[in-house]
Amino acid sequence: MTEKISKNDTEWQQQLSPDQFRICRKNGTEPAFSGNYWNTKETGTYQCVCCGNELFDSNSKFDSGTGWPSFYQAINSEQVATKKDSSLFMQRTEVLCNKCDSHLGHVFPDGPQPTGLRFCINSASLEFKKK
Ligand code: FE
Numbered sequence: 794m795t796e797k798i799s800k801n802d803t804e805w806q807q808q809l810s811p812d813q814f815r816i817c818r819k820n821g822t823e824p825a826f827s828g829n830y831w832n833t834k835e836t837g838t839y840q841c842v843c844c845g846n847e848l849f850d851s852n853s854k855f856d857s858g859t860g861w862p863s864f865y866q867a868i869n870s871e872q873v874a875t876k877k878d879s880s881l882f883m884q885r886t887e888v889l890c891n892k893c894d895s896h897l898g899h900v901f902p903d904g905p906q907p908t909g910l911r912f913c914i915n916s917a918s919l920e921f922k923k924k
Contacts, residue, residue, distance in 0.1 A: 798844045798893040809843065816917045817843050817895040820880070820887075825860025828916025833862065837923040839914075844893035848872050848919070849912070855905055862919065864912040865904045873912075875900060888912055 800808075805818050815821040825831075830839070839849040839862070849864045857863035867873040871891060878887040878899065888897045897918045904911030 796892065800893075805843070810917075813842055813917050816915050817897075820896045821915075821917075822898075823861075823915045823917050828861065830862040830916040830919055830921055831860050832856075833921060835921070835923055837921055838868070839864075839919045839921055841890040841893060841895055841897075842918055842920045843895040844890060845920075846872055846890050846892040848890065848897065849914070851924075857904075857911060857913070859913060861898065861913050862916055863904070864914065865906075865908045865910055867912065873897065888914065890918075 802818065806814050809817065812823065816823060836851050838847050840847050847868050850868050853864045853866045855863055855865060874889045874891045875886050876889065878885045885899045888900050889895060890897060895918055898912065898914035901911045901913060902909060
């Protein structure tokens with residue numbers, strides 16, 4: 794069972810930049826090709842910018858051509874949660890940090906093997922730790 798972190802909006806706003814707050818805590822999306830990590834190819838770990846939870850490893854990152862950092866799997870299934878998202882007249886699956894409920898992005902069933910999944914994640918929700 795993952796230990797949960799719970800803060801109110803004021804506390805998150807003090808800790809995060811305006812873009813980070815809008816994306817992570819208010820289900821925002823950064824424009825394609827605008828974030829820090831869509832083209833990052835270095836070896837390391839992508840952590841939750843809100844709580845430091847380790848979410849994705851660079852070894853599962855791939856070039857999706859979308860302009861958002863894309864991974865075919867999370868570090869493990871305990872670190873991320875998913876939930877149905879019917880906003881914007883689309884049926885999508887939202888990806889959240891399982892520890893602090895930060896909005897990370899969405900997962901789609903059109904990724905590469907071995908999982909066939911594409912985790913499409915906002916750079917603003919991540920913090921890259923180089924190995
Ligand atoms: Fe988190």
